[in-house]
Amino acid sequence: MKKKKLVLSFPEKIVTKPLTYKLVKEFDLEFNILRAEITPDVEGKMLIELRGDDEQINRAIEYLENNKVSVQEAGKDIIIDRESCVDCGECTSVCITGALSLDKKSKKLVFDRDECILCELCIDSCPLKAIKVKM
Amino acid sequence: MAKTIEEINQKIKDGTAVVLNAEEIIDYVEEKGVKAAAEKVDVVTTATFSPMCSSGAFINFGHSDPPIRIQKAWLNDVPAYAGLAAVDVYIGASEQSESEGINYGGAHVMEDLISGKAVRLRAISRGTDCYPRKELETFITKDTINQAYLYNPRNAYQNYEVATNSSNRTLYTYMGKLLPRLGNATFATSGQLSPLLNDPFYRTIGIGTRIFLGGAQGYVSWAGTQHNPHMERLPNGTTVGGAGTIAVTGNLKEMSNRYIRAAIFQKYGVSMFVGIGIPIPVIDEEMVEFLKVRDEDIQVEIIDYSVQRRNKPSYGKVNYGQLRSGKIKINNKIVQTGPISSYARAIEIAELLKEWIMSGKFYLARKVQSLPSEDEYRSLEILSREEL
Numbered sequence: 332m333k334k335k336k337l338v339l340s341f342p343e344k345i346v347t348k349p350l351t352y353k354l355v356k357e358f359d360l361e362f363n364i365l366r367a368e369i370t371p372d373v374e375g376k377m378l379i380e381l382r383g384d385d386e387q388i389n390r391a392i393e394y395l396e397n398n399k400v401s402v403q404e405a406g407k408d409i410i411i412d413r414e415s416c417v418d419c420g421e422c423t424s425v426c427i428t429g430a431l432s433l434d435k436k437s438k439k440l441v442f443d444r445d446e447c448i449l450c451e452l453c454i455d456s457c458p459l460k461a462i463k464v465k466m
Numbered sequence: 467m468a469k470t471i472e473e474i475n476q477k478i479k480d481g482t483a484v485v486l487n488a489e490e491i492i493d494y495v496e497e498k499g500v501k502a503a504a505e506k507v508d509v510v511t512t513a514t515f516s517p518m519c520s521s522g523a524f525i526n527f528g529h530s531d532p533p534i535r536i537q538k539a540w541l542n543d544v545p546a547y548a549g550l551a552a553v554d555v556y557i558g559a560s561e562q563s564e565s566e567g568i569n570y571g572g573a574h575v576m577e578d579l580i581s582g583k584a585v586r587l588r589a590i591s592r593g594t595d596c597y598p599r600k601e602l603e604t605f606i607t608k609d610t611i612n613q614a615y616l617y618n619p620r621n622a623y624q625n626y627e628v629a630t631n632s633s634n635r636t637l638y639t640y641m642g643k644l645l646p647r648l649g650n651a652t653f654a655t656s657g658q659l660s661p662l663l664n665d666p667f668y669r670t671i672g673i674g675t676r677i678f679l680g681g682a683q684g685y686v687s688w689a690g691t692q693h694n695p696h697m698e699r700l701p702n703g704t705t706v707g708g709a710g711t712i713a714v715t716g717n718l719k720e721m722s723n724r725y726i727r728a729a730i731f732q733k734y735g736v737s738m739f740v741g742i743g744i745p746i747p748v749i750d751e752e753m754v755e756f757l758k759v760r761d762e763d764i765q766v767e768i769i770d771y772s773v774q775r776r777n778k779p780s781y782g783k784v785n786y787g788q789l790r791s792g793k794i795k796i797n798n799k800i801v802q803t804g805p806i807s808s809y810a811r812a813i814e815i816a817e818l819l820k821e822w823i824m825s826g827k828f829y830l831a832r833k834v835q836s837l838p839s840e841d842e843y844r845s846l847e848i849l850s851r852e853e854l
Contacts, residue, residue, distance in 0.1 A: 417515065417727055417739060417808045421642045423792065424650040424804025432792065438810040456643040458517065458729035458737070458806070 333385045336365070336405040337392070338449070341375040345399055351379070358391040359383060365448040378405055378449050405449060408465045411442055415461035422453040422462060468750045471832045474508045478829055483508045485745075485823050487816035488659045488757065495758040503758075504751040509823055509830065512661040513678070513743040513815035516654055516807035517729045519640065520620035520691060521738045522558040523576055523718050526612040527587065529553055530604070535597035536589040540564065541575045548589070552597055556617075559728075559738035571736030573728035576616075579608045580680075580721050614718040616680065616726075620690040622742050624662035624710040625697075625766060626654040628784065628803070630796060633772035638733035642806050644771055648796050651768065651803045656812040657761045657786035661744035662710045664757050666703035668695070670746050672833025677714060678743030678819045680726040683828060684716025686744075694843035703756055704764045706783065710837060714742065725815065741811060743819035747830055761786035768796060776845060 341350075354360045360383040367377045381388050392402050418440045420433045430446035431453055433439065453462050477483035484507050486494060491510045495503045525546070527536075535552040538545070543565040546555040561572040578585055589602040608614055629641035630651040637644040642652045657663065665671045675686040690711025697709040725741030748754060766789070768781040781796045788794050789803050822828035 418810040419515075419739075419808040420805045421652060422804065424652050424802050425643055425645060426802075429792075433805075433809075438808075438813065452643075452645070455732040458642070458731055458739075459727065460730060 332382060333388060334445075335381045335388055336445070337379050337381065338403045338405045338408065339377045339379060339395065340401040340403075341377070342399055343374055348398070350395060350398060350400065351377075353394065354381070354391050357394070358387045360387060360391055366450065405447070409442070409444070409447060409449065410463045410465070411440070412459075412461040412463070415459045416440055417459060419458070421458060422456050425452040425456045427452065469508065469748065471747050471749075471830050474747050475829050477508055478823055478826055481824070481826060483823060485509045485511060485820045487813065487820055488512045488664050488746075489813065489816070491754075491757050492658065492760050495754060500751050500754045500758070503754045504748060507748045507754075509820075510664065510746045510748060510757045511743055511816040511819040511823070512659055512664045512746060513741070513812040513819065514622055514656045514660050514807060515725070515739055515741045515811035515815060516656070517640070517731070517737040518618065518621045518740045519560045519735075519737045521616065521618035521740055522556055522572060523579075523614055523616050525555050525557060525614045527553045527555075527606060528610075528612050530599060530602055532599045533597045534589060534591050534599035534602050535594055536602070537591045539587065539589040541572075541585050541587055542570065542578070543586075543588075544570065544572050544575050546572075560736050562736055568730060568733075568735060571728065571730075573736050573738035576718065576738065577723055577726060577728045579614060580718060580726055581723050582607055582609070608719045616684070616714070616716050616718050616721070617687065618714050618740065620692060620711045621714050621740055622661050622690070622712050622744075623655060623708050624660070624666070625705050625764065626708055628653045628766050628768040628789065628794075629771045630768055630781070630801065631772045632770050637771055638731065639771055640731055640734055640737065641771065642804075643732065648799055648801050651789075651794060651796065651801050652806050653766060653786075653789050653803060654805065654807045656807055656809055657764055657790070658759055659809065659812050659816060661742065661746075662712070663704050663759060663764055665744075665746050665753075666699070666705060666710075666756055668710060668837040668839070669753065669756075670749065670833065671712070671744055672836045674831055674834035675744065676829070676831035677716075677745075678725075678741070678815055678822070678828075679714050679716035679721070680718070680741055681722030681724060682716045682718075682720035684714055685831070686712045686833070687715040688713040689837045692843060693837060695837070695839050696842070700763070700765060702759060702763050704759060706765050706767060712837070725811075739808070739811075741815050743815040745819060745823060745828070745830055761790060768794070
């Protein structure tokens with residue numbers, strides 16, 4: 332069983348297609364929609380966590396891409412500039428899932444990608460502008 | 467047995483001084499007791515690394531030819547106060563750029579000067595017989611100017627408060643981003659490492675005390691603005707609110723951007739992280755009683771920043787131990803907490819200062835004048851001349 336967090340971008344024409352349903356039906360995947368911004372007539376974005384067989388996940392990604400959905404691995408798009416960061420920890424107060432935290436011992440900032448749901452609340456909380464998201 | 471600062475300095479000279487940071491002294495006292503600590507330990511280093519808006523630098527540019535009596539000046543488009551002698555200005559940390567707004571300010575100018583970058587100086591004057599030039603545009607670096615020294619009117623607040631927000635909208639404050647409906651809470655100071663919380667009655671920290679300032683050796687130059695020793699205190703002497711503050715001075719040219727850093731609080735303004743380290747001489751057992759203070763022994767009031775008035779309501783008190791756990795309870799709701807001061811960078815400063823002292827690079831300076839113990843904290847009332 333593997334876990335993979337993906338950002339799916341749906342072009343406007345296919346927003347109405349029931350693509351996530353296919354993920355269950357055809358590829359036997361469990362999925363958890365962490366965030367979604369999908370409205371007709373505009374590009375939709377979805378942050379989704381897939382659980383299942385490695386092979387099945389790869390086939391599902393291929394299926395989505397064939398249907399013009401752009402698939403990116405989530406988490407890789409959050410960048411913390413360690414040079415700018417001073418480990419104040421302000422971002423940890425707005426991080427709902429606890430992905431950003433201060434290490435108990437070193438008191439330095441730790442980012443746990445697996446916990447991040449790309450809510451972006453941290454971005455403008457950083458006084459050093461050290462956190463950036465590229466979607 | 468009491469120790470004098472002269473005796474401690476002799477030990478520093480001999481390379482025999484025992485120096486601990488304000489975190490290490492806690493365990494030391496726990497293990498060996500107050501008496502042993504007073505005998506064996508000579509200095510305890512305290513530190514903080516926090517946004518401190520009330521900071522800035524005096525700069526003297528040197529004279530141009532023909533000379534100018536600067537009346538208005540801009541450094542990288544950030545206005546600097548020029549109502550001083552011909553080529554003296556004061557650049558405040560929170561002043562914003564006229565072209566880039568909140569994205570660049572006085573703190574960035576200081577950061578750029580420290581890192582050796584070229585800064586554009588623009589100045590205007592009406593021109594006088596002795597200073598005929600009316601306009602000036604040139605580039606400077608810290609090496610081309612005469613003096614550049616930080617003079618921060620209010621730094622190193624003894625303690626502060628916890629900020630939270632009970633309203634239905636996100637607030638952008640100097641305490642950071644406060645999420646609606648008690649969505650989070652932020653706090654400042656380095657708690658058990660904080661200079662004035664380790665010397666709560668200012669026995670050793672006073673005017674003339676030599677300190678670590680932004681990576682250089684600096685001094686406490688005066689009591690800070692809003693210095694207010696008459697605050698609620700716990701039996702261990704620590705204050706529950708802001709209380710004591712210090713004004714500090716040091717040579718900007720010797721500073722490092724690791725310990726001076728520009729900050730932007732979104733939709734609020736520009737501020738500056740200032741790194742300060744203060745050595746506290748272990749003069750007697752009473753001093754150890756203060757120095758052994760732990761995060762759990764220091765309390766702070768939780769303040770609702772959604773009330774846009776001078777006096778804001780309180781949700782009660784918590785201690786730094788609870789705050790550092792990442793969660794506190796407000797009105798029976800679990801609320802996430804986060805600091806705006808860097809404890810990691812503060813401990814780094816305390817360690818660096820310790821190294822300086824142990825290697826004989828830094829000697830203690832006896833205060834020449836105590837911080838006021840009587841000052842009153844006043845509010846500004848809106849009055850007519852007759853009502854005054």
